[in-house]
Amino acid sequence: MNCRETNDLLVDYLNKEVTPSQSRMVQAHLSECAACRRDLDALSALEDRVRRSLHGQAAQAVPSPEAWPRLQAALAGKNRSVVQSIQSLFTGGTLMRKLVLSSLLALALVFGVVIAVPSVRAQVREMIDMWYHFRFPERQSSVGVGWGGDSEAFPPYMPTYLPNGLDIALSGGSTAPGAEYWEFEFHPTPRRKGDDRFIRLIEGVGENVPGLPEGREVMVGDQPAVWTSDLEPRHEVTSDPPTPASAQVLSWYIGEVKIELVSNLPESEMIAVAESFVLMQEGRGDLPR
Amino acid sequence: MDLIERSRGGDEDAFAELYHQYKNLVYKTSYLMLDDPAEAEDALQEVFLKVHRSLDSYKPTRGAFTTWLYRITVNHCLNRRRRRRWRFLSWAQVPPHQVPTHPSPESRQSEQDAVARAIRQLSDKLRAVVVLRYYADMSYAEISQTLDLPLGTVKSRLNAAVRTLRAEIQSSAPGALPDEEVAK
Numbered sequence: 001m002n003c004r005e006t007n008d009l010l011v012d013y014l015n016k017e018v019t020p021s022q023s024r025m026v027q028a029h030l031s032e033c034a035a036c037r038r039d040l041d042a043l044s045a046l047e048d049r050v051r052r053s054l055h056g057q058a059a060q061a062v063p064s065p066e067a068w069p070r071l072q073a074a075l076a077g078k079n080r081s082v083v084q085s086i087q088s089l090f091t092g093g094t095l096m097r098k099l100v101l102s103s104l105l106a107l108a109l110v111f112g113v114v115i116a117v118p119s120v121r122a123q124v125r126e127m128i129d130m131w132y133h134f135r136f137p138e139r140q141s142s143v144g145v146g147w148g149g150d151s152e153a154f155p156p157y158m159p160t161y162l163p164n165g166l167d168i169a170l171s172g173g174s175t176a177p178g179a180e181y182w183e184f185e186f187h188p189t190p191r192r193k194g195d196d197r198f199i200r201l202i203e204g205v206g207e208n209v210p211g212l213p214e215g216r217e218v219m220v221g222d223q224p225a226v227w228t229s230d231l232e233p234r235h236e237v238t239s240d241p242p243t244p245a246s247a248q249v250l251s252w253y254i255g256e257v258k259i260e261l262v263s264n265l266p267e268s269e270m271i272a273v274a275e276s277f278v279l280m281q282e283g284r285g286d287l288p289r
Numbered sequence: 290m291d292l293i294e295r296s297r298g299g300d301e302d303a304f305a306e307l308y309h310q311y312k313n314l315v316y317k318t319s320y321l322m323l324d325d326p327a328e329a330e331d332a333l334q335e336v337f338l339k340v341h342r343s344l345d346s347y348k349p350t351r352g353a354f355t356t357w358l359y360r361i362t363v364n365h366c367l368n369r370r371r372r373r374r375w376r377f378l379s380w381a382q383v384p385p386h387q388v389p390t391h392p393s394p395e396s397r398q399s400e401q402d403a404v405a406r407a408i409r410q411l412s413d414k415l416r417a418v419v420v421l422r423y424y425a426d427m428s429y430a431e432i433s434q435t436l437d438l439p440l441g442t443v444k445s446r447l448n449a450a451v452r453t454l455r456a457e458i459q460s461s462a463p464g465a466l467p468d469e470e471v472a473k
Contacts, residue, residue: 008448011447011448011451012429012444012448015422015429015447017428017429017444042455043451043455046451046454046455046458047423047451049404049458050404050408050419050423050454051423051424052404053402053404053405053408054321054408054419054420054423054424055424057320057321057405058317058320058321058424061316061317061320061321061326061329062313062316063312063313063316063329063330063333064330067312067316067330067333067334068305068308068309068312070334071308071333071334071337071338074334074338075304075338075341176409176410177324177406177409178406208406208410233412
């Protein structure tokens with residue numbers, strides 16, 4: 001067994017999840033390879049730290065005393081949801097009864113949605129703290145993003161140039177400790193069979209946003225950028241079809257904003273898109289009416 | 290087992306006892322998956338509502354009660370995290386009631402511990418395996434049963450998680466681990 005084969009088994013070996021013969025082979029290799037022994041020690045230390053960290057976090061996490069009365073109230077039906085009520089209509093009964101109920105429910109939903117839209121909008125208005133609305137005048141499209149956080153989102157940069165047929169399809173945001181992200185995706189609009197071009201754009205600000213990766217160095221305008229074909233989970237497109245295997249990532253900074261442009265467009269096109277970025281000016285606004 | 294049988298039979302005291310016996314398992318696991326006390330508390334309620342509704346579907350012959358409970362808890366948290374990463378179409382195409390909520394402020398608190406930070410940066414799938422292995426102390430077979438995954442997938446995910454954690458900790462806190470020799 002060589003170092004690579006041993007290395008592939010070290011985590012399972014530490015977790016006592018190897019077969020007896022694998023265990024013997026790993027031990028034999030370790031007895032004569034100082035590098036792999038150090039690797040085993042490092043992995044063991046890492047596992048200990050992960051265990052300690054998880055148990056430390058869990059030790060401080062205690063459910064509140066109100067959790068049980070709240071559950072009791074829910075169990076007693078005080079908080080019975082509309083969905084549960086509707087579900088209960090369908091438990092038991094004949095097929096005809098279910099069909100009739102389905103039809104009535106469908107009709108009720110159609111009327112309910114039409115009538116309730118203004119009130120639903122009012123609820124949405126209360127739920128989110130801020131509303132961002134960005135326009136793309138050249139492409140006659142726009143995107144609205146509700147932000148329910150306790151602070152303003154940073155204004156994102158957007159491309160003013162996109163290859164023919166691509167338009168914004170998805171937008172959103174997320175936060176993690178020490179990091180805030182905007183995410184946008186551009187797909188052929190309307191979708192055309194066989195056209196799998198896409199752009200996924202991730203913009204991050206914060207101390208925990210990963211820096212530029214290793215890769216081929218290129219320039220976006222006068223900014224150093226990195227080109228790589230190593231995709232991380234966050235680079236995967238969020239809609240069907242799945243991320244094409246030919247996708248690459250172009251990463252660079254505009255000020256403190258880390259930009260990642262993931263796409264299967266040719267390199268020259270990606271650079272052209274990257275060099276067209278401008279700061280979105282619409283920014284904070286009201287919920288569209 | 291008696292507690293479960295009595296709960297199945299509608300014995301409210303038995304269900305209360307079941308809740309108090311397992312509330313920490315559900316809450317702490319949810320907290321480790323969601324990073325947020327309020328969301329963990331919501332998960333605690335949702336999971337026990339589901340337990341109450343589906344106790345009849347628990348078959349002791351197919352595994353321990355805790356494995357079943359972990360499965361409900363982790364699946365709930367994975368679904369919750371999927372909903373948390375909100376995104377939607379242009380306004381004209383979006384039904385307004387689908388506007389999602391933003392992660393709560395609690396999840397933003399600064400985290401100094403490089404290991405905790407690295408765990409939080411794992412993808413949901415890798416994180417679930419890490420929590421079950423290193424917090425719940427499950428074997429690969431138990432994780433496989435809990436997440437309904439082939440054993441080989443559990444192995445590959447745990448290996449990927451450990452490699453990711455190692456790289457992340459070494460890049461964010463050099464020297465945090467005793468030896469930084471990179472796997473060959």
